[in-house]
Amino acid sequence: MHTDKQATHIQSRDNALVKELRRLMEDGAAYRKHGRVWIEGDHLCRAALARGKQPSVAVFSEKFWQVAPVEYTQAAPKNIVIGDDLYASLSPLPSPAPFGFLMDLPTEATSAVQGKAAVVLDRVQDAGNVGSILRSASAFGFGQVIAIKGSAALWSAKVLRAGMGAHFALHLVESASVEDVLALQQPLLVTSSHQGDWLHKASLPWPCTWVMGHEGQGVSEALQQGAKQHIRITQPGGEESLNVGAAAAICLHASAAALAK
Known part of the structure; x- marks a missing residue:
């Protein structure tokens, strides 16, 4: 009381x-x-x-x-x-x-931080997906999330509820550009449903920047071209693709597990 x-x-x-x-x-x-x-x-x-x-x-x-x-x-x-x-x-x-x-609002979160493992949201629009990805980023040691213009508002009430407090552990950057992402100068890993290395066999660098793409359109061509690696997740059940929130959790955990070895 x-x-x-x-x-x-x-x-x-x-x-x-x-x-x-x-x-x-x-x-x-x-x-x-x-x-x-x-x-x-x-x-x-x-x-x-x-x-x-x-x-x-x-x-x-x-x-x-x-x-x-x-x-x-x-x-x-x-x-x-x-x-x-x-x-x-x-x-x-x-x-x-x-x-x-x-x-x-944090005044320092106007640009990405060099050398800090990151997750990029490339026009991810569903608030639930965005909040889920923030939670995974925090849990698996990715200290910053960079939202490219067109992504859901990071501090909206829906994203805050879905993030369950992860916001306060992360450096969050909104309305970023592709150039901002490429300027990080650390390995860019791009998720794909049809090309690249299988995640369970891939050698994953650290620190790195994972890119999670738009729910329907995937990762933009500009970021595809800037990628160091394209990564696929094995799906023996035969689904065409995974929800971006689920894919992010799998990929970020794989990076954390590789780092822990």
Whole structure:
């Protein structure tokens, strides 16, 4: 239960912060304009704090504020308490979490980091796929994810939920170009359903950059041409292709396993 730390109570839907919260919850890309992102619920907020991320504002429903744990009421320099009915009206979710954090977008994530193993999203558009790939990247030691323009918004609510906290362990770059990827100057591994080395037989370099392509169109020709290796995953069951999230998990695990040998 929280201490007597001060909070500002809001009841008006015309309040500027309330309007900002509504836009961030309703529009998956609104964070780009506002420069900060909304994360909600125990799992995501706890994951952010565990990675040393400090929210700029903590927001609570009026009812939850009465029982909120100290770790949340002490997390931000400013606490906001919103009336229960108004708070519930902000979220498009049928059962929104009763609290969340407003966090400033990382200012350092404007370019890729040299020498850090990476995953490139080449216009991967499904939020669930993107979140899943972020989780795999974090789990298997790939410290950065680079999203080429046309990919799903990395900090949208749907990707955040699918990522399950992986965002806070990664260096994330959005709206990158093919040139940005090639400038990393580390081996580029491109997934393919019809050409290249079989993954289970391939010699995998480290650090490297794996490229995961668009759900329908695959990896762009420009990145295909820049690849050091094309990699195929054996599929004895005969399916034409794998879901990109599943393919990413298999490929990134293979890199981590090779490194561990």
